[in-house]
Amino acid sequence: xxxxxxxxxxxxxxxxxxxxxxxxxxxxxxxxxxxxxxxxxxxxxxxxxxxxxxxxxxxxxxxxxxxxxxxxxxxxxxxxxxxxxxxxxxxxxxxxxxxxxxxxxxxxxxxxxxxxxxxxxxxxxxxxxxxxxxxxxxxxxxxxxxxxxxxxxxxxxxxxxxxxxxxxxxxxxxxxxxxxxxxxxxxxxxxxxxxxxxxxxxxxxxxxxxxxxxxxxxxxxxxxxxxxxxxxxxxxxxxxxxxxxxxxxxxxxxxxxxxxxxxxxxxxxxxxxxxxxxxxxxxxxxxxxxxxxxxxxxxxxxxxxxxxxxxxxxxxxxxxxxxxxxxxxxxxxxxxxxxxxxxxxxxxxxxxxxxxxxxxxxx
Amino acid sequence: xxxxxxxxxxxxxxxxxxxxxxxxxxxxxxxxxxxxxxxxxxxxxxxxxxxxxxxxxxxxxxxxxxxxxxxxxxxxxxxxxxxxxxxxxxxxxxxxxxxxx
Ligand SMILES: [Zn+2]
Numbered sequence: 164x165x166x167x168x169x170x171x172x173x174x175x176x177x178x179x180x181x182x183x184x185x186x187x188x189x190x191x192x193x194x195x196x197x198x199x200x201x202x203x204x205x206x207x208x209x210x211x212x213x214x215x216x217x218x219x220x221x222x223x224x225x226x227x228x229x230x231x232x233x234x235x236x237x238x239x240x241x242x243x244x245x246x247x248x249x250x251x252x253x254x255x256x257x258x259x260x261x262x263x264x265x266x267x268x269x270x271x272x273x274x275x276x277x278x279x280x281x282x283x284x285x286x287x288x289x290x291x292x293x294x295x296x297x298x299x300x301x302x303x304x305x306x307x308x309x310x311x312x313x314x315x316x317x318x319x320x321x322x323x324x325x326x327x328x329x330x331x332x333x334x335x336x337x338x339x340x341x342x343x344x345x346x347x348x349x350x351x352x353x354x355x356x357x358x359x360x361x362x363x364x365x366x367x368x369x370x371x372x373x374x375x376x377x378x379x380x381x382x383x384x385x386x387x388x389x390x391x392x393x394x395x396x397x398x399x400x401x402x403x404x405x406x407x408x409x410x411x412x413x414x415x416x417x418x419x420x421x422x423x424x425x426x427x428x429x430x431x432x433x434x435x436x437x438x439x440x441x442x443x444x445x446x447x448x449x450x451x452x453x454x455x456x457x458x459x460x461x462x463x464x465x466x467x468x469x470x471x472x473x474x475x476x477x478x479x480x481x482x483x484x485x486x487x488x489x490x491x492x493x494x495x496x497x498x499x500x501x502x503x504x505x506x507x508x509x510x511x512x513x514x515x516x517x518x519x520x521x522x523x524x525x526x
Numbered sequence: 527x528x529x530x531x532x533x534x535x536x537x538x539x540x541x542x543x544x545x546x547x548x549x550x551x552x553x554x555x556x557x558x559x560x561x562x563x564x565x566x567x568x569x570x571x572x573x574x575x576x577x578x579x580x581x582x583x584x585x586x587x588x589x590x591x592x593x594x595x596x597x598x599x600x601x602x603x604x605x606x607x608x609x610x611x612x613x614x615x616x617x618x619x620x621x622x623x624x625x626x627x
């Protein structure tokens with residue numbers, strides 16, 4: 164079986180006679196074609212990041228990109244006089260992307276050869292190939308979600324946030340408050356389910372069972388009156404984080420079974436996992452139901468166990484656990500909590516539904 | 527003085543308290559007293575909780591598992607010091623200071 168084509172995560176553009184027509188240093192009034200403009204926005208909408216690598220004066224070239232109205236598309240621009248291979252490697256490192264997920268396009272064969280020599284896994288393209296680029300499989304991700312469409316925006320928000328954090332002098336907690344965090348918990352719709360599936364695949368550290376739920380399975384659970392499939396999205400004053408968490412609950416009269424909880428690593432340090440657990444406990448307490456959280460230990464998810472234990476879950480037995488069907492897979496442990504109501508968080512503003520109100524009252 | 531006795535003499539209430547205080551200061555950029563409630567201010571991030579657990583385990587060659595992972599054991603520097611000393615005692619009483627974990 165042939166390996167599926169690895170999707171490009173970042174395309175690095177040369178400028179002169181590649182992105183634009185003309186040579187800036189020679190005083191040309193460089194032009195951007197409509198086709199190139201379309202390609203930039205097409206790749207951006209597919210969640211492929213873009214950067215530039217050009218031998219030019221930084222200030223002049225960047226000013227021109229701004230005048231052409233496309234500067235915002237590029238992250239970590241490398242405009243200077245060093246070898247292009249070093250610049251491309253630097254871009255990959257800053258993005259924390261593997262070499263084989265980077266593509267490079269340049270009109271000069273010598274520049275492509277230099278990059279190919281030092282970075283053999285980077286895929287290089289000639290400027291003449293630009294018209295066909297968007298049609299190539301490596302530039303066509305299988306699934307494009309709202310989060311992919313906003314990937315660059317989220318990435319740039321992350322850079323601004325990190326810069327602010329570096330210079331923030333006070334305690335972390337005051338920094339968190341300064342972010343003006345907002346979290347939204349909502350029942351998952353079709354679009355969300357794709358993001359949820361992606362999330363359960365990517366969040367190994369904060370996934371309580373390591374069980375992968377397929378899109379089809381989650382879609383059927385959304386329709387089941389006993390189940391609740393919920394997604395968590397977050398944002399702050401710098402911009403969106405996107406979909407950051409998912410939970411799957413099965414509601415019984417005396418006990419709620421938390422079958423899946425996965426939280427993106429990007430927001431765990433903001434207290435997102437705790438926020439979600441507090442909210443579930445509050446909801447269950449109001450419904451007079453106990454909580455049983457499925458947990459299956461693996462070598463990466465100890466943080467999830469710590470999160471449950473800190474939230475008060477134990478391995479104590481309780482009559483309520485007898486009501487539940489046996490766990491699947493059978494090596495899943497059930498951690499138990501007699502929940503209490505929780506005050507609203509002082510660092511995150513939470514918009515969340517009343518679980519008992521969704522789909523009508525469970526049996 | 528042998529290395530072994532140096533390690534043993536380091537595990538006193540005062541020394542453990544000072545070590546944890548220094549770690550917290552480096553993590554949170556805020557100094558706190560032995561009885562300051564670390565979790566009073568807002569959400570305890572699971573990342574921070576995990577860092578505390580891993581730091582104590584690595585510094586004192588102990589394993590913190592099961593019911594010992596409850597939040598109350600980590601609420602203050604004093605509580606964490608108690609936990610370290612108790613687990614250290616337990617492992618020495620078992621005559622198995624490190625390897626059996
Ligand atoms: Zn119970």
